[in-house]
Amino acid sequence: LEQVHTAMDKGTVIFNAIGAHIPKLAGATLACSDATSLPNAVNMYVTASGKKTSAPPHTDRQDVVVVQTTGKKHWRVYSPPDPALKPSADMYARGKGDDNLPLFALEDFGCQKLLDVTLNAGDVLFVPAGFPHTTDTVNTSNGNENNDGSSEQTSIHLTFNLDTHVWDLDYLSMRRLALRRAGVLDAALEQTRDEDNKYVGKVNLLPKDLREGLLEALPLGMLEDDDGSTQSMVETVTSELARISHEVDESSAKLAEAYSRDIWRDTVERVRSQGVELFDIHRDMYLAAIEEGELRKTEAKMTAHLEEASPAAMTPERMQRLSLFRVQKFFEKITASKEALSAWSREGKAGGSDDELPTNWEFTLPVKLGDKVEANFGGAWFPATITKVGATYDVQFFDGDSEIGLDRSLLKLLTPPPKDTGDGTIINGIDTSTMTKKELKRFLKKQKNM
Numbered sequence: 025l026e027q028v029h030t031a032m033d034k035g036t037v038i039f040n041a042i043g044a045h046i047p048k049l050a051g052a053t054l055a056c057s058d059a060t061s062l063p064n065a066v067n068m069y070v071t072a073s074g075k076k077t078s079a080p081p082h083t084d085r086q087d088v089v090v091v092q093t094t095g096k097k098h099w100r101v102y103s104p105p106d107p108a109l110k111p112s113a114d115m116y117a118r119g120k121g122d123d124n125l126p127l128f129a130l131e132d133f134g135c136q137k138l139l140d141v142t143l144n145a146g147d148v149l150f151v152p153a154g155f156p157h158t159t160d161t162v163n164t165s166n167g168n169e170n171n172d173g174s175s176e177q178t179s180i181h182l183t184f185n186l187d188t189h190v191w192d193l194d195y196l197s198m199r200r201l202a203l204r205r206a207g208v209l210d211a212a213l214e215q216t217r218d219e220d221n222k223y224v225g226k227v228n229l230l231p232k233d234l235r236e237g238l239l240e241a242l243p244l245g246m247l248e249d250d251d252g253s254t255q256s257m258v259e260t261v262t263s264e265l266a267r268i269s270h271e272v273d274e275s276s277a278k279l280a281e282a283y284s285r286d287i288w289r290d291t292v293e294r295v296r297s298q299g300v301e302l303f304d305i306h307r308d309m310y311l312a313a314i315e316e317g318e319l320r321k322t323e324a325k326m327t328a329h330l331e332e333a334s335p336a337a338m339t340p341e342r343m344q345r346l347s348l349f350r351v352q353k354f355f356e357k358i359t360a361s362k363e364a365l366s367a368w369s370r371e372g373k374a375g376g377s378d379d380e381l382p383t384n385w386e387f388t389l390p391v392k393l394g395d396k397v398e399a400n401f402g403g404a405w406f407p408a409t410i411t412k413v414g415a416t417y418d419v420q421f422f423d424g425d426s427e428i429g430l431d432r433s434l435l436k437l438l439t440p441p442p443k444d445t446g447d448g449t450i451i452n453g454i455d456t457s458t459m460t461k462k463e464l465k466r467f468l469k470k471q472k473n474m
Contacts, residue, residue: 032072032178036079036159039068041402042182044309044351047317049182054310056089056184061247062193063299063306064185071097071179073161078179081127081158082119085423087186088151092143095179098163099149100140102156105133107228107235114223115154115239116189120424127158143181153189154239188241189223191302192295192365196222196238199269202291203276204369206283212273218366219396219407219438221422230272237268247299258296262289283372298365302358309354316350355403362405386436391417400434401427410435 031037039045043053043066053066071078073095083104090099105125107115110133119125125133135156143149151157161179188194192201200215200222213226227235246257266288270277280287391397391410398405399419411426412418417435418428 028070032070035075035077036069036071039070041065041351042068044313044354047313047320050310050313050317052182053184054307054314056186057303057306057310060186061245061303062186062188063191063302064187065306067183067185069179069181069183071159071161073177073179075161077158077160079157079159080119081125081130081156082424083116083125083154083156084151085116085153085187085189087153087188089184089186090143090149090151090181091184092145092147092149092179092181094145095177096142096144096161097179097181098142098160100158101138101149101151102130102135103138104154105130105135105156109133111226111228112224113228114221114422115228116223117422117424118156121420121426123424125156130156189239191299193242193246193299194239195265195268196227198265198291198295199238199272201295201365201369202265202269202287203280205291205372206280206287207372208276208279208283210273210276212276217396217439221407234268234271237264238272242295242299246296247303258289258292262292265292294365294368298361301361305354305357305361309351312350312354352403359405385440386438387433389437389440391432391435391437396438398436398438399427399430400436405436 028037043049049066049068053064056066057064069078078097081102104115105118107113113123117123130137138155139149141149189197192198200210200213203210214220215222215225215227223239227238230238242261243257245253246261248254266277269280269288284290391413393410393413395410397408397410397419399408399421401421407422408419408427410417411420412428416429416431418426419430419435420426
């Protein structure tokens with residue numbers, strides 16, 4: 025609790041995926057998932073009053089439904105920045121990590137203020153993915169003040185995250201999976217490797233209508249039980265995926281169809297299959313939290329007379345039911361599902377073999393600054409970049425968040441280091457062929473001292 029108060033002094037304390045951990049919130053999270061038929065999550069944000077900036081301008085990868093539960097918070101929401109003005113930036117992670125999106129520069133990026141509102145307890149706000157927003161708790165006092173003039177009431181709100189882009193449920197993701205399945209190089213958007221961020225680069229330079237079509241999420245109901253309406257959606261999405269893929273690049277689309285005339289439909293059905301699997305995993309996770317809450321109530325009634333004398337002991341059985349352990353097994357299933365989809369996309373790809381690589385090379389080969397990896401966070405694996413190398417490792421996640429002091433076992437290397445070509449340009453897995461003489465000299469000195 026002391027750590028939470030210390031963090032609140034600096035800004036906002038964020039509790040990610042809290043709906044999976046807190047039984048009282050699991051029911052609402054499950055209801056959100058069932059209402060949208062999506063594998064959703066709920067976060068909680070706690071901010072002290074009087075904060076000039078509780079969250080600087082940024083964009084998110086998810087559509088979010090904000091529910092203010094306690095206190096007040098001031099929101100300003102803007103239209104999306106023009107991605108063509110900074111194609112190297114992730115349109116769904118602007119203002120995060122190394123990206124700078126200051127309030128005074130929003131208009132320079134083509135943003136217009138859409139909303140300026142203070143949410144009170146019980147108010148609801150919808151913010152679409154990619155729409156910059158900033159929050160504060162200045163001038164939100166409810167009239168009850170401490171001796172120092174600050175409001176007594178802390179702001180708490182929940183965000184119900186409608187996750188589509190996170191789970192590859194958009195046309196851009198499906199196109200990449202289809203081309204990879206067919207073994208076709210994506211020359212148009214240069215999104216071939218696992219570590220390539222789908223939302224940066226040439227995709228941001230496409231005409232607006234085409235870009236927005238690629239980023240469109242699959243229709244709601246796509247992951248519902250297989251019936252006539254669902255199959256009609258599959259046909260519609262398949263036709264749209266084929267159309268938009270041809271519009272992006274006619275050549276790669278034809279090559280994919282040469283591999284299989286059913287490539288678009290196969291991809292849509294495989295993505296839908298994974299989406300249904302992820303939806304079921306999330307439902308089971310929230311149901312497990314609800315069940316744990318009911319079990320705790322029953323135990324409390326049964327042991328109330330005993331706990332008056334002494335608190336109930338933390339038995340091994342109760343320890344295993346803590347959310348830290350309960351949730352992890354579901355995150356492991358989520359990771360396995362993501363890996364299975366990636367493996368499916370590579371089954372038809374022609375190319376070389378990795379037979380010469382050691383077993384578990386992803387977790388054993390050295391990683392260096394700037395390497396693209398997947399990092400374990402709370403039991404699940406997320407794309408990240410190595411930002412510091414030493415006895416432990418620091419990373420920056422795909423959404424701009426950071427984590428420090430990670431063990432090598434918590435990092436999964438996405439591609440093996442370059443193989444030695446025999447010409448001396450590959451040193452300890454690092455390609456030195458593009459280094460200047462000065463850079464090479466500095467590099468060799470560093471290698472010698474290691």
